[in-house]
Amino acid sequence: MPPLALLKLMNLTSPALPVGAFAYSQGLEWAIDHGGVDTPEKIHDWLQGVISQGLGKTDLPVLFKLLQAWRANDHEQITYWNAWLLAARETQELLDEDRHVGKALAKLLRDLGAPGAEPWLERPASLLSLWTLACAHWDIDAENAALGFLWSWLENQIAVAGKTLPLAQTAAQRILQRLMPILTETVAAATQIKEENFGASLPGWAMACAQHETQYSRLFRS
Numbered sequence: 001m002p003p004l005a006l007l008k009l010m011n012l013t014s015p016a017l018p019v020g021a022f023a024y025s026q027g028l029e030w031a032i033d034h035g036g037v038d039t040p041e042k043i044h045d046w047l048q049g050v051i052s053q054g055l056g057k058t059d060l061p062v063l064f065k066l067l068q069a070w071r072a073n074d075h076e077q078i079t080y081w082n083a084w085l086l087a088a089r090e091t092q093e094l095l096d097e098d099r100h101v102g103k104a105l106a107k108l109l110r111d112l113g114a115p116g117a118e119p120w121l122e123r124p125a126s127l128l129s130l131w132t133l134a135c136a137h138w139d140i141d142a143e144n145a146a147l148g149f150l151w152s153w154l155e156n157q158i159a160v161a162g163k164t165l166p167l168a169q170t171a172a173q174r175i176l177q178r179l180m181p182i183l184t185e186t187v188a189a190a191t192q193i194k195e196e197n198f199g200a201s202l203p204g205w206a207m208a209c210a211q212h213e214t215q216y217s218r219l220f221r222s
Contacts, residue, residue, distance in 0.1 A: 001140070001141060001144055002139065004138075005138055005139045005140050005141075005144075006144075008134075008138035008140060009135075009138070009140050009144055009145070009148045012131070012134055012135070012138075012140075012148060012152070013148045013149075013151055013152040013155075015155060015156070015159070017105075017108070017152075018104070018108060019101045019104040019105045019108065019127075020100060020101055020104050021101050021127075021152070021156050022156060022159065023220060024093075024097045024101075024156075024220055025157075025160040025164075025212065025219075025220035026050075026093075026094065026097070026157070026160075026205075026209060027093075027205055027206075027207075027208030027209035027210075027211075027212050028046070028157055028160045028161065028164070028208070029160060029164050029212055029219060029220050030208045030209075030211045030212035031046060031208045032161065032164045032165055033164065034211065035204075035208055038165065040167065040171045040172075040174065040175060043161050043165075043167070043175060044175045044178055044179065047154065047157055047158075047175070047179060048179060048182055049202065049205075050157075050202065050205055051150060051153075051154070051179070051182055051183065051186055052182060052185070052186050052189075053200055053202055054200055054202045054205060055150060055153065055186070056186035056187075056189060056190050056200075057190070057193060057197075057198070057199065057200035058085075058088055058198065058199050058200050059085070059128055059149070060146050060149070060150070060186065060187060060190035061190050061193045061195075061198045062081050062084065062085055062128060062198065063128055063131070063132055063142075063145065063146050063149060063190075064142055064146070064190070064191065065077065065081050065195075066078060066081050066082075066128060066129060066132035067132045067135055067136055067142050067145060068142075069081065069132075070116070070132055070133050070135075070136035070137075071136050078129065081129070082124075082125065082126050082129040084198075085098070085126040085128055085129070086098060086099070086124055086126055088199055090201065090205075090206040090209070091206055091209040091210045091213065092210075092213060093209045093210070093212060093213045094206075094209050098126050098127055099124050099125065099126070101127045102120070102124075102125035102126050102127040102128075102129060102130050103120070103121060103125055105125075105127060105130040105131065105134070106118070106120040106121050106125050106130050107121060109130060109133060109134055109137075114133060114134060114137045115137070116133055116137075117130065117133060128149070131145070131149060132145065135148075143187060146187045146190065147183055147184065147187055150183045150186065150187065151183065154176065154179060154183070155176075158172050158175060158176060160220065161175075163219055164219065
């Protein structure tokens with residue numbers, strides 16, 4: 001990947017990107033407080049499951065479709081897959097987060113001069129729709145776009161765990177190190193999924209997100 005494209009990807013994956021993803025836990029806060037996911041090993045297993053069985057079978061296959069559509073300027077396909085992603089969110093909390101963060105990224109990309117971003121300020125937008133717009137605009141290849149998307153999600157989840165648990169920094173880094181091969185394996189597997197097999201349901205994840213919506217005391221937004 002060219003150095004400038006690599007820098008753009010690093011910018012896109014940075015926790016400092018002002019889209020508000022840090023405010024959400026995607027059910028992990030409830031899983032830690034009430035679901036028994038309360039040790040580094042259990043955090044690792046939870047995240048591995050969501051990555052490989054959830055994101056890898058729902059978001060990543062669609063990422064490849066959206067990136068291809070943006071590069072072909074195929075707005076019918078972009079609209080279709082954006083609606084598909086929003087429909088795939090299994091709880092109100094996941095749907096609200098996706099639309100909120102997607103709209104924030106649309107605003108940022110508009111302000112940075114990315115063509116095609118502004119119309120998404122007036123319609124429900126999935127984060128991944130705008131993520132792939134940025135990757136197409138900045139010439140980021142599909143595999144690295146997918147890895148970057150997973151890495152950004154994972155770093156945010158590790159930050160959630162660190163704020164909710166007394167999780168030492170070294171323990172957090174060990175989790176990240178152990179999950180790196182899972183990211184590459186998940187991206188490779190996602191390229192082989194046929195369209196009729198897109199989508200996955202993780203009942204435990206969905207239940208944790210739904211329970212978090214009414215959790216009495218919480219750090220993260222619902």
